[in-house]
Amino acid sequence: MAKANCPLPTSNLSEILDKYKQSPGSLLEILREAQAINGYLSREVLQLIAEELGIPESKVYGVATFYSLFKTTPTGQYIIRICESAPCHIRGAQDVLATIEKTLGIKPGETTPDGKFSLEFTSCLGLCGVAPAMMINDQVFGNLTGDRVREIINSF
Amino acid sequence: MNLYRAHVLICGGAGCLSSGCKAVLDKFNTELKAHNLQDEINVVETGCIGTCDLGPVMVVYPEGIFYQKVAPEDVTEIIEEHLIKGRYVTRLLYERPASGEQIPFYNEINFFRKQQRIALRNVGLINPEVIEEYIAQDGYLALGKVLSTYTPEQVIQVLKDSGLRGRGGAGFPTGLKWEFTKNAPGDQKYVICNADEGDPGAFMDRSVLEGDPHSVIEAMTIAGYAVGANQGYIYVRAEYPLAVQRLEDAIKKAHEFGMLGENIFGTGFSFDLEIRVGAGAFVCGEETALLASIEGKRGEPRPKPPFPASQGLWGKPTLINNVETFANIPVIINRGADWFKQIGTEKSKGTKVFALAGKVNNTGLVEVPMGTTLREVIFELGGGIPNHKRFKAAQTGGPSGGCLTEKDLDQPMDYESLVAAGSMMGSGGLIVMDEDNCMVDVARFFLEFTQDESCGKCTPCRVGTKRMLEILTKITQGKGEEKDLELLEELATSIKATALCGLGQSAPNPVLSTIRNFRDEYLAHIREKRCPAKVCRALLQYSISSELCKGCGLCARNCPENAISGEPKKPYTIDQEKCIKCGNCLDKCPFNAITLK
Numbered sequence: 001m002a003k004a005n006c007p008l009p010t011s012n013l014s015e016i017l018d019k020y021k022q023s024p025g026s027l028l029e030i031l032r033e034a035q036a037i038n039g040y041l042s043r044e045v046l047q048l049i050a051e052e053l054g055i056p057e058s059k060v061y062g063v064a065t066f067y068s069l070f071k072t073t074p075t076g077q078y079i080i081r082i083c084e085s086a087p088c089h090i091r092g093a094q095d096v097l098a099t100i101e102k103t104l105g106i107k108p109g110e111t112t113p114d115g116k117f118s119l120e121f122t123s124c125l126g127l128c129g130v131a132p133a134m135m136i137n138d139q140v141f142g143n144l145t146g147d148r149v150r151e152i153i154n155s156f
Numbered sequence: 157m158n159l160y161r162a163h164v165l166i167c168g169g170a171g172c173l174s175s176g177c178k179a180v181l182d183k184f185n186t187e188l189k190a191h192n193l194q195d196e197i198n199v200v201e202t203g204c205i206g207t208c209d210l211g212p213v214m215v216v217y218p219e220g221i222f223y224q225k226v227a228p229e230d231v232t233e234i235i236e237e238h239l240i241k242g243r244y245v246t247r248l249l250y251e252r253p254a255s256g257e258q259i260p261f262y263n264e265i266n267f268f269r270k271q272q273r274i275a276l277r278n279v280g281l282i283n284p285e286v287i288e289e290y291i292a293q294d295g296y297l298a299l300g301k302v303l304s305t306y307t308p309e310q311v312i313q314v315l316k317d318s319g320l321r322g323r324g325g326a327g328f329p330t331g332l333k334w335e336f337t338k339n340a341p342g343d344q345k346y347v348i349c350n351a352d353e354g355d356p357g358a359f360m361d362r363s364v365l366e367g368d369p370h371s372v373i374e375a376m377t378i379a380g381y382a383v384g385a386n387q388g389y390i391y392v393r394a395e396y397p398l399a400v401q402r403l404e405d406a407i408k409k410a411h412e413f414g415m416l417g418e419n420i421f422g423t424g425f426s427f428d429l430e431i432r433v434g435a436g437a438f439v440c441g442e443e444t445a446l447l448a449s450i451e452g453k454r455g456e457p458r459p460k461p462p463f464p465a466s467q468g469l470w471g472k473p474t475l476i477n478n479v480e481t482f483a484n485i486p487v488i489i490n491r492g493a494d495w496f497k498q499i500g501t502e503k504s505k506g507t508k509v510f511a512l513a514g515k516v517n518n519t520g521l522v523e524v525p526m527g528t529t530l531r532e533v534i535f536e537l538g539g540g541i542p543n544h545k546r547f548k549a550a551q552t553g554g555p556s557g558g559c560l561t562e563k564d565l566d567q568p569m570d571y572e573s574l575v576a577a578g579s580m581m582g583s584g585g586l587i588v589m590d591e592d593n594c595m596v597d598v599a600r601f602f603l604e605f606t607q608d609e610s611c612g613k614c615t616p617c618r619v620g621t622k623r624m625l626e627i628l629t630k631i632t633q634g635k636g637e638e639k640d641l642e643l644l645e646e647l648a649t650s651i652k653a654t655a656l657c658g659l660g661q662s663a664p665n666p667v668l669s670t671i672r673n674f675r676d677e678y679l680a681h682i683r684e685k686r687c688p689a690k691v692c693r694a695l696l697q698y699s700i701s702s703e704l705c706k707g708c709g710l711c712a713r714n715c716p717e718n719a720i721s722g723e724p725k726k727p728y729t730i731d732q733e734k735c736i737k738c739g740n741c742l743d744k745c746p747f748n749a750i751t752l753k
Contacts, residue, residue: 024451024452024470025450025451025452025453025470026452027452027453028432028433028434028435028449028452029432029433031435032394032433032435062454063452063453063454066437066454066455066456066611067434067435067436067437067455068435068436068437069394069434069435069436070435070436085356085357085605086356086357086514086551086554086555086587086598086601086602086605087356087357087513087514087587089601090514090515090587090589090593090598091514091515122395122436123354123356123395123436123438123609124354124355124356124357124358124359124395125170125395126170126353126358126359126361126362126395126396127170127171127174127208127359128208128356128357128358128359128511128513128514128519128585128587129171129207129208129209129211129359129511129512129513129519129520129521130171130174130175130208130209130211130519131513131514131519133174135395138397140170140173140174141174142171142174142175142208142211143174143175143209
C-alpha cells in the first residue's frame with residue numbers, strides 16, 4: 001500500500017474511471033481501486049469520482065461511508081485488523097487486543113504517529129479454526145497469544 | 157506426464173497459511189531437489205484439509221499418513237525417514253485427545269473417518285489452481301452432461317427430486333428457487349453466488365472458494381443453463397483475499413478450457429462470470445442488500461416480495477444461491493437424485509458442513525450427513541472439550557441463531573429439529589462453549605455485533621437492538637433489575653415481528669435462547685451481582701488471602717493501577733476501588749494466594 005501522504009495521482013484515478021465508466025454499478029470497484037492508490041479516499045477523490053460519473057457527491061460519500069473497508073481519513077502503511085467476533089472472543093481476543101494496544105500505543109481506529117500501523121476491528125475473518133486471529137494488510141495470522149503478536153508486529 | 161511414487165499434500169488453506177505452511181512447502185521443494193527426488197515425489201498445495209488447529213498439516217500418499225503441526229525444521233526428517241526409508245515420523249502424528257493414542261492414518265482419525273464429503277469432496281485433495289486436477293475428479297462432467305443431454309426442465313427436476321435445500325441459512329428448496337427464476341418472465345436473467353459469508357464462526361464457503369473454486373463455477377454455469385441466464389456474479393467478501401485470487405484464477409482457466417464464456421463445449425450455450433468484491437458490511441449477506449451492493453449502492457435491504465427470482469439484479473429475474481449449495485450440485489447431477497436423497501433425514505437431504513470453533517479440541521470443518529447428532533460432531537469428530545472442561549452450550553446459526561445445551565446433545569441436527577430446539581441451522585457455524593464462558597456475556601456479544609452491523613434503514617433493528625444492548629450491558633455490569641428480563645423478551649418479540657430483513661428479525665434470537673436456557677445465570681448477575689463463569693469484569697472481585705500471602709510484593713509490582721499495597725513479609729491487600737480486574741496479580745502470585753470471586 002502506498003504512503004498515506006503522497007499527492008493525489010489524478011492520472012491513475014482517471015485510468016480507473018475510464019475503465020469502469022461504461023459499466024453500470026461499478027462504484028464499489030472504482031472506490032476500491034481509488035483507495036488502493038493512497039490508502040484512503042480523500043474528499044477530492046470522492047468529488048472527482050462524483051463529477052466523472054455524473055452522480056451527486058453525497059451519494060458517493062454515502063456509499064463510501066456505508067462500507068467499513070472504505071476509509072475517508074488517512075491510514076497507516078500496515079492495517080492491523082483484529083477479529084473480535086464470537087469464536088475469537090471466547091478464545092481470548094481481548095487479551096491479544098490489549099497487547100497490541102500496549103505495544104503500539106494506539107487504540108482501534110487510530111494510527112501510530114509514524115504512520116506505520118493502523119489498528120481496527122474486523123468482522124469474522126473465517127479463521128475461527130485458529131482463533132484468535134488477525135490480518136495485517138492481506139496476510140493472515142492465527143492462534144495468537146500476547147508473545148506471538150508482539151513478535152509479528154516487530155517483524156514488520 | 158510424470159508418474160510419482162509418492163504425493164505430499166500440504167494444506168494451503170487460510171488456517172494453515174496463518175500457521176506458516178508456505179515455509180514448509182518451500183522447504184519441501186528445495187529439500188526434494190537437494191535429495192534429487194523431485195521427479196519421484198510430488199508436492200501438492202491443496203485447499204483446506206479441515207483441521208485448522210493442528211496446522212500446518214499434510215497427508216503423505218500412497219499410505220495416507222497424516223502429519224500435524226509440521227515446521228520447516230521437520231521437513232528433512234520427513235523426507236529422509238518417511239519418503240526414503242519408509243518409517244513414519246512418529247512425533248508428528250495425530251494423537252487422540254483423551255487417550256494420547258497415536259493414529260498415523262488419515263482415514264482412521266475420527267475427524268475424517270466420520271465425514272461424508274460432498275460439498276467438500278475436492279477441498280484438501282486437489283490443487284485448486286490446476287484445473288486438470290478438478291477435471292480428473294469428474295469436474296465439468298456434470299456440466300457436459302447437462303448441456304448435451306438435459307433440457308433445462310430436466311435439470312430442475314433432478315434438483316427438486318434430490319431434496320437439496322439452501323445451505324446459506326433459510327433452507328429453501330433449491331429446485332423450486334430455480335424453477336421460479338426460470339418461469340419468471342424476462343429475457344435477461346442472472347445467476348448470483350452469495351459468497352458474502354459473514355456469520356461469525358462459519359468458514360465453509362471460504363474453504364470451498366479457496367480449495368475447490370471450479371465446483372462453484374461449474375454449478376453456476378449449470379444454473380445459468382437451467383434458468384436461462386447468460387451472466388453470473390460471485391459476490392465475495394473482501395476479507396477473503398485468497399478466495400478472490402483463487403476464483404479469478406479459476407475463471408481465467410475455465411475460459412481457456414472452453415468451459416466458460418461463449419459457446420461452452422461447442423453446444424451454443426454461453427455463460428460468463430464476474431467477481432464482485434464486498435467492502436465490509438455483514439448485512440450484504442442478505443440477498444436484497446447484496447443486490448443493492450452489486451449495483452454499486454449502499455447495501456441496504458428492501459422488503460420482499462418482490463423476491464429476487466422475479467425482480468432481482470437491475471430489476472431482472474435473479475437466482476441467488478450460496479457457495480455450499482452450488483458445490484453440491486455437480487455431484488447431484490453426476491450421481492443422481494436417488495443417491496443424494498438417501499443421505500440425511502426425511503426433510504433435510506444430503507450433508508451439511510459444520511465449522512467447529514471455540515472450545516473444542518479439533519477445530520475446523522466437518523461435513524456430515526444431515527441428522528448427525530451434536531454429540532457426535534462435538535465429541536467424536538471434534539474430540540471433545542479441551543482441558544477436561546465441561547460442555548456448556550453450542551451456538552448454531554451465528555448471531556441469528558440460538559444455543560443448544562446438554563439436553564440437546566442427542567438431537568439429530570437438521571433444519572427442522574434445530575428450529576424445534578430453539579436455534580437454527582444458519583450457515584453451519586458451531587461455536588462450542590465450556591463452563592468458563594458466560595452466557596449473558598455471549599448474548600451481549602452477539603447483540604453488539606448485530607447492533608453494529610444494523611444498516612439503520614428500519615427502526616426496530618436500528619433502535620430496538622440498541623435498547624436491548626443497553627439493558628444487557630447493564631446486567632453484565634451488575635446494574636440489572638429483574639424486570640429487565642421481561643423487558644428484553646418484550647423488545648425481542650416486537651423486533652422479530654417488525655424488522656425489515658433477516659438480520660433484524662433474527663438479531664434477538666441469541667438473547668431469547670440464552671434467557672430460556674440459562675435464566676439462572678441471568679438471575680445470578682441481577683440478584684446476586686455475581687458472574688458464575690467469572691467473565692463479566694465489573695462483577696469480579698480479586699482478594700489476597702492473608703494466610704497464603706508471604707508478602708513478596710510481586711503482585712503490587714505488577715499491578716498497573718497501583719491498587720495493591722502492603723509491607724514486605726506481611727500480607728498485602730487490594731484496594732477494590734482502584735482495581736481494574738486485569739488479573740495480572742493472580743497470574744503472577746507464586747503462592748496461589750489471590751482468589752477470584
